[in-house]
Amino acid sequence: MVNTHYGDLHVLKNVNYRLDQGEIVCLLGGNASGKTTTMKTIMGIVRPTSGSVIYEGEAIEGLATVERVKRGIAPVLEARRLFPRMTVFENLEMGAYTRKKGAEFDQDLDRVYSLFPRVKERRDQVSGTLSGGEQQMVAIGRALMARPRLICMDEPSMGLSPLYVEQTFDIIQEINRQGVSIFMVEQNAAMALLIANRAYVLQTGQVILSGSAAELRENETVREAYLGEMQGGH
Amino acid sequence: MTPFDLLLQQLINGLSLGAMYALLALGFTIVYGILELINFSHFNVFMVGSFIAMGVLHLFGIEGQSVLLHGLPLVGVLLVVLVVTMIACGFLGVIIERFALRPLRGVKGPMAMITTIGVSYILSNVVLLTQGANEKNYPNPIPHWSFYIGGINGARITVFQILIWVISTLLMGGLFWFVQRSRLGKAMRATAQDPDAALMMGVEVNRVIMTAFFMGSALAGAAGLIFSLYYNFTSFGIGFSAGLRAFTAAVLGGIGNIPGAMVGGIIIGLIESLAGQYIAVKWADVIIFSILVLVLICRPAGLFGRLAPTKS
Ligand SMILES: Nc1ncnc2c1ncn2[C@@H]1O[C@H](COP(=O)(O)OP(=O)(O)OP(=O)(O)O)[C@@H](O)[C@H]1O
Ligand SMILES: [Mg+2]
Numbered sequence: 001m002v003n004t005h006y007g008d009l010h011v012l013k014n015v016n017y018r019l020d021q022g023e024i025v026c027l028l029g030g031n032a033s034g035k036t037t038t039m040k041t042i043m044g045i046v047r048p049t050s051g052s053v054i055y056e057g058e059a060i061e062g063l064a065t066v067e068r069v070k071r072g073i074a075p076v077l078e079a080r081r082l083f084p085r086m087t088v089f090e091n092l093e094m095g096a097y098t099r100k101k102g103a104e105f106d107q108d109l110d111r112v113y114s115l116f117p118r119v120k121e122r123r124d125q126v127s128g129t130l131s132g133g134e135q136q137m138v139a140i141g142r143a144l145m146a147r148p149r150l151i152c153m154d155e156p157s158m159g160l161s162p163l164y165v166e167q168t169f170d171i172i173q174e175i176n177r178q179g180v181s182i183f184m185v186e187q188n189a190a191m192a193l194l195i196a197n198r199a200y201v202l203q204t205g206q207v208i209l210s211g212s213a214a215e216l217r218e219n220e221t222v223r224e225a226y227l228g229e230m231q232g233g234h
Numbered sequence: 235m236t237p238f239d240l241l242l243q244q245l246i247n248g249l250s251l252g253a254m255y256a257l258l259a260l261g262f263t264i265v266y267g268i269l270e271l272i273n274f275s276h277f278n279v280f281m282v283g284s285f286i287a288m289g290v291l292h293l294f295g296i297e298g299q300s301v302l303l304h305g306l307p308l309v310g311v312l313l314v315v316l317v318v319t320m321i322a323c324g325f326l327g328v329i330i331e332r333f334a335l336r337p338l339r340g341v342k343g344p345m346a347m348i349t350t351i352g353v354s355y356i357l358s359n360v361v362l363l364t365q366g367a368n369e370k371n372y373p374n375p376i377p378h379w380s381f382y383i384g385g386i387n388g389a390r391i392t393v394f395q396i397l398i399w400v401i402s403t404l405l406m407g408g409l410f411w412f413v414q415r416s417r418l419g420k421a422m423r424a425t426a427q428d429p430d431a432a433l434m435m436g437v438e439v440n441r442v443i444m445t446a447f448f449m450g451s452a453l454a455g456a457a458g459l460i461f462s463l464y465y466n467f468t469s470f471g472i473g474f475s476a477g478l479r480a481f482t483a484a485v486l487g488g489i490g491n492i493p494g495a496m497v498g499g500i501i502i503g504l505i506e507s508l509a510g511q512y513i514a515v516k517w518a519d520v521i522i523f524s525i526l527v528l529v530l531i532c533r534p535a536g537l538f539g540r541l542a543p544t545k546s
């Protein structure tokens with residue numbers, strides 16, 4: 001049961017999430033419901049006021065962010081958050097910051113380049129001048145460079161055209177098949193529930209629903225609030 | 235001297251002074267880039283550097299301008315003095331950050347900046363009380379050889395000016411290499427551009443900040459030594475006017491922008507010596523700071539427009 005505050009503001013109220021190895025778990029919720037705060041609590045940017053964050057059997061809520069990154073948790077941040085005046089390649093290097101350069105680095109670079117040939121083409125471009133879709137590829141590539149076992153993604157579909165959204169979700173699935181667990185915050189419930197194993201619905205800091213993705217796709221509340229009547233077909 | 239020689243002479247002098255201002259301006263810009271903090275204690279780290287270097291020169295038995303060295307001993311002594319001064323100032327900067335500024339990290343408002351003013355006063359008063367108020371004749375072992383451009387009546391370049399250019403080019407080149415190429419340097423740039431994202435890449439932000447203070451303060455030490463060798467004196471009060479000019483240089487170049495601080499320093503040095511020649515020395519500050527005001531009005535982000543880093 002995690003609680004997180006910003007000053008007096010109680011943002012996460014007794015939330016409880018679970019993600020098993022190899023899963024894609026999706027967190028749905030409207031604006032200001034606490035999705036990003038959940039991400040920050042996992043990454044250690046904010047500390048929970050009570051409760052525990054357990055990763056691979058170990059309580060990590062007291063650990064510094066660096067230690068969490070070293071244990072294999074990597075973020076894809078809301079709105080990408082690339083280092084705008086660094087090149088694409090330097091951004092990828094920053095993803096591997098806690099690791100030594102060498103054969104493993106080169107392997108990971110190859111993996112990123114084969115998932116995103118476009119990133120390879122653009123590797124010397126200053127990342128602030130990339131298109132939004134390209135930036136998202138670099139952001140995901142940067143997370144992969146940490147050789148993570150868990151990637152936390154905050155709204156990977158934000159600001160992408162439908163075609164890009166589809167491609168991005170395909171890639172997320174591909175990464176997951178390569179053995180990386182995915183915790184994904186999304187507003188695009190229709191797409192997210194198609195690739196997720198399970199999902200949680202967060203409303204003003206409380207989990208109001210949870211279950212398998214298939215169950216949630218059928219759920220009335222979810223269909224009304226997040227899928228919309230028009231998109232709810234199956 | 236012909237008018238042309240005079241101009242050339244002032245350009246040579248301006249480039250020398252400018253290199254010194256550039257070294258000092260870099261410390262403001264590096265720290266600002268990462269913390270958005272204007273570090274006024276930097277003024278007096280520079281001044282302390284001048285005194286530390288004087289102490290080391292005395293240890294080598296160099297007093298006043300009567301003991302001149304040549305060749306290898308000259309290079310050796312200057313190198314030792316420079317390295318010791320830079321390391322000592324670097325640690326001074328790290329101590330200031332660790333004990334005066336880190337406890338205030340994340341506190342909103344001008345608290346940290348005011349603390350740097352306090353630290354600045356502490357430094358200048360400690361030096362005042364231990365070293366006295368009078369200006370001190372600075373030990374200088376560098377011979378007064380010169381090269382003349384276009385005959386004995388032409389513009390003159392002294393050995394010391396050449397030394398200034400060599401040392402500052404090496405130091406600034408080294409800094410540039412470090413920031414562009416080394417792992418910690420890249421972490422520094424990343425932290426300046428997006429501190430939270432850098433943190434989530436696993437950057438140890440405290441180490442980055444310490445490095446920034448170390449490097450900025452070490453460069454200030456080098457500038458302190460150069461300043462005093464140039465003017466042949468030091469005093470507890472030298473930090474203020476030189477520091478303010480260097481700060482102006484950093485703002486001119488776009489504070490936070492490393493190449494901008496280098497160019498800004500050169501510009502300030504040139505303005506100072508040209509104004510001294512063609513207007514009057516006492517008007518140099520009026521001109522420098524008028525240009526600062528003009529630049530800030532017309533181009534708030536500095537000549538080389540670097541947007542301030544966005545902090546979340
Ligand atoms: N650093 C902060 N300080 C104070 N309040 C904050 C801070 N960050 C977020 N909040 C508040 O916490 C609440 C939850 O924010 P959060 O960013 O987690 O929402 P979200 O679910 O990610 O929303 P969105 O879909 O708009 O990204 C909001 O009301 C927000 O204003
Ligand atoms: Mg959010």
